[in-house]
Amino acid sequence: MPENGPRASADRRAAHGGGRAGRRDVRALLLAAAGLALAGSVLAGSLPPDLLAGPPAAPHGRSAEAEYADDRAPSAARERCADGRDPAESFPPGRVRGAAVEEIQERGQLVVGIDQNSYLWGYRSPQTGDIVGFDIDLVMAIAEDLLGPDPDVRFLAIPTDQRIPAVQDGTVDMVVRTMSITCERWQDVAFSTAYFETGQQLLVPANSSIQGFDESLDGMRVCSANGSTASKRLESESHGADLVGADNHLDCLVRVQLGLADALMTDSALAAGHVAQDPSMRLADDPLTQESYGVAMNLANTDLVSWVNAVLEDYREPGPDGTRSEWRQSYDRWLARYLYDEETDPPPAPPRPQYRD
Structure with missing residues (x-):
């Protein structure tokens, strides 16, 4: 570990x-399981040898x-600073x-x-x-x-x-x-x-009732890394969720896998690593931020x-x-x-x- x-x-x-070997079948599985797949799991021994x-x-x-x-149209709002700068x-x-x-x-x-x-x-x-x-x-x-x-x-x-x-x-x-x-x-x-x-997005088990960053979070335990942009977003708008902190987003994934949390919020790009290693996870709805x-x-x-x-x-x-x-x-x-x-x-x-x- x-x-x-x-x-x-x-x-x-x-x-x-x-190398340059395409893995279209793997990608198709991940997309079917999680929309846009990203993932991370501590169970390295369960990975195929070529992924190690x-x-x-x-x-x-x-x-x-x-x-x-x-140059492509953003799917979520982008922050602007007080002086108008990006x-x-x-x-x-x-x-x-x-x-x-x-x-x-x-x-x-x-x-x-x-x-x-x-x-x-x-x-x-x-x-x-x-x-x-x-x-x-x-x-x-x-x-x-x-x-x-x-x-x-x-x-x-x-x-x-x-x-x-x-x-x-x-x-x-x-x-x-x-x-x-x-x-x-x-x-x-x-x-x-x-x-x-990238953008902030919820990652949940495939069978979760959580639909997205909405009232379906009420009463759920949502984990985020301490000091992350995800944690700040959850603190300002929790939708009734119980917030759980951890040192790293991978620690949040482990909590979800162990049943100690119901969801984690992290960057959609980081979520790719999570789903890649644990296809039982899925992304809930679209990214909240750009x-x-x-x-x-x-x-x-x-x-x-x-x-x-x-x-x-x-x-x-x-x-x-x-x-x-x-x-x-x-x-x-x-x-x-x-x-x-x-x-x-x-x-x-x-x-x-x-x-x-």
């Missing part, structure tokens, strides 16, 4: 695995890559060697807060022992740009409610941990531009934020010979199998970057 310690250090480099090393990449579908994902706006990109970047380069090591319990995003492979996933691919791209080939990266596994303190007190240089960019969080940490779009994941850094380290944004500019771009972007390659490796149907869906693409004036 993955450890949940607040400062668990994993000084390993990510292993980039995955990490999901293989989906087959190449269309050769053309969509420019940006957020919270996903960040500092302009630029590789400027300021104090924060200089410290990392002179140290020769990048220290990153991650999750090792989020299947597909950041998790320890039971087969190899390496921490792998979509977030980890991005960490390695940033590290290689800052430090060169074969960079020294120190991973610190951090609970959801410790992400901001770890950035503020310098325990980590950055957090890459499916962290939603919000106006409130911008008061405490700085964010890169968005690298993934949110973006970003890399969190110290407010004072604007040079590092701009450097990461420059890395993300390159990460999103297809190669000059038409090869898929690093973002798309990572998506294919980890997420396409559960989120993308090449016959009906537009090609997956990253969010359009937004910059502050």
